[in-house]
Amino acid sequence: MSAGTATAARVLLQLRRDPRTVALLLLVPCVLIVLLKYLFVDRPEVFDRIGAPLLGLFPFIAMFVVTSITMLRERTTGTLERLMTLPLSRLDLLGGYGAAFGLAAAVQATLVSAVAFFLLDLDVAGPAWLIVVLAILNAVLGSTLGLFLSAFARTEFQAVQFMPAFVLPQLLLCGLFVPVDQMARPLELLAYALPLTYAYDALQRVATETSYDWRLALDVAVLVGATALAIVLGAATLRRRTP
Amino acid sequence: MPGDHAVEVDRLHVVRGGRDALDRITLGVRGGTVTGLLGPSGSGKSTLMRAIVGTQVVVSGSVTVLGEPAGTAGLRRRIAYTTQSPAVYDDLTVRENVRYFARVVGAPNARVDETIELVGLGEEAGRVVGRLSGGQHARVSLATALVGRPELLVLDEPTVGLDPVLRRDLWGTFARLAAEGATLLVSSHVMDEAEHCDDLLLLRGGRLLAQGTTGEIRERAGAADLDEAFLRLVTEAARR
Numbered sequence: 257m258s259a260g261t262a263t264a265a266r267v268l269l270q271l272r273r274d275p276r277t278v279a280l281l282l283l284v285p286c287v288l289i290v291l292l293k294y295l296f297v298d299r300p301e302v303f304d305r306i307g308a309p310l311l312g313l314f315p316f317i318a319m320f321v322v323t324s325i326t327m328l329r330e331r332t333t334g335t336l337e338r339l340m341t342l343p344l345s346r347l348d349l350l351g352g353y354g355a356a357f358g359l360a361a362a363v364q365a366t367l368v369s370a371v372a373f374f375l376l377d378l379d380v381a382g383p384a385w386l387i388v389v390l391a392i393l394n395a396v397l398g399s400t401l402g403l404f405l406s407a408f409a410r411t412e413f414q415a416v417q418f419m420p421a422f423v424l425p426q427l428l429l430c431g432l433f434v435p436v437d438q439m440a441r442p443l444e445l446l447a448y449a450l451p452l453t454y455a456y457d458a459l460q461r462v463a464t465e466t467s468y469d470w471r472l473a474l475d476v477a478v479l480v481g482a483t484a485l486a487i488v489l490g491a492a493t494l495r496r497r498t499p
Numbered sequence: 500m501p502g503d504h505a506v507e508v509d510r511l512h513v514v515r516g517g518r519d520a521l522d523r524i525t526l527g528v529r530g531g532t533v534t535g536l537l538g539p540s541g542s543g544k545s546t547l548m549r550a551i552v553g554t555q556v557v558v559s560g561s562v563t564v565l566g567e568p569a570g571t572a573g574l575r576r577r578i579a580y581t582t583q584s585p586a587v588y589d590d591l592t593v594r595e596n597v598r599y600f601a602r603v604v605g606a607p608n609a610r611v612d613e614t615i616e617l618v619g620l621g622e623e624a625g626r627v628v629g630r631l632s633g634g635q636h637a638r639v640s641l642a643t644a645l646v647g648r649p650e651l652l653v654l655d656e657p658t659v660g661l662d663p664v665l666r667r668d669l670w671g672t673f674a675r676l677a678a679e680g681a682t683l684l685v686s687s688h689v690m691d692e693a694e695h696c697d698d699l700l701l702l703r704g705g706r707l708l709a710q711g712t713t714g715e716i717r718e719r720a721g722a723a724d725l726d727e728a729f730l731r732l733v734t735e736a737a738r739r
Contacts, residue, residue, distance in 0.1 A: 259602065259603045262599055262602035262603055263599075263603075265599075266588070266591070266595070266599045269591060269595055270588060270590050270591060273590045273591065273627070274590065333584075333586060333589075334582045334584060334586035335586045335587065335588065337554055337582060337586065338580060338581075338582060338586045338643075339603070340554055341552045341553065341554060341575060341578070341579075341580045342575055342600070342603050342604060343572075343575040343576045343603065343604060343605070344575075344603050496553065496554060496570065497553065497554055497555060497556045497570065498554060498555070498556060499515065499556045
């Protein structure tokens, strides 16, 4: 077994040892989507319009928080320093984390999608599986951003605060509340610089359109590119030698 | 004889937190021995160990480990290191921890249980590490380092907080590993532990007070026990 696979297996094992976190990861998005359904019980068209995008954004938020804290723990308990003395490349480590949380996100996205599509009659124009795939891409992006940003937190308190600091602004600007092209020019430019804008655009297209053009491909390319960039930046924060 | 040295440190200068943690020290660790790195806390023991395993940023000087510059990728399979506070995963069991480190260094699976037995944790193998006592915790950390059967083991205070029987057993294990050809550099702030070492390095305030075999150091200081020898060497160094 390679060092990267071993790391993914170890991270999943750690996750399994914490059943409460697993339950929260799996149940909270389901409860939220149920809440959303009954909030708009008299206006199903609103649920259809914002349900699918939110479905795809929940895993991004959840995985961002979980990964940043797990990685921070690795840094503060000294295990990271030990790993840096072993034949484990930085990509093995980040790839292991990405794979483990990507898998966890796949389970989460599949479950919440099943609830939304089968129990709550969420109706989307495009194929449901495409929503699930986008949700997984978002989750992996959230994981890699969490890995990168964990380098800038010294305590778990700080890491938790990164959620409102880095995720909420993106959520506000992604187009969910106000379409991006109707924003004031500076905000519009800012929105186009943030990856969640493309995540929302993709989800919203699949939710409302039946045929797709290059714009969906562009969204996906930006998401994959942002994930790769976060991995490279994350690898740069892992130092073998420290002062 | 430099050819016999598993570790060679030459005029190593390290600054941590604005002060000299190691002040241009030169020393050697003979291969196939148990070398004790002794000194009070804050003397630079951990910094020296970090420099040897290649995780410490150094200002100047050189560290050569098993013939290669410290921190070289090729060394990562040949050396193992345990930090002062046990760096293992508290939420995994003893066996899961050792198995993970075994996979990372590419050690065979059969070695996992064998190594757990070696540190005397056979009965605790299935228990979650976070629920073990401090001494057991330290031994899990040790097992994760031993599982790769490295050529050089750098152990930072591995016997702290252990009961005397266990401590004696562990020193016995260290001696056996050295007899099989491994080199062990073991730090401690307790002078008594020196009795178990072939060679000693005495460190204080980032400087090397003395190095040699246990007998040589006692003889040079003209003292019966090592605590006394240490005190005399300190006063001698202060007079110089």
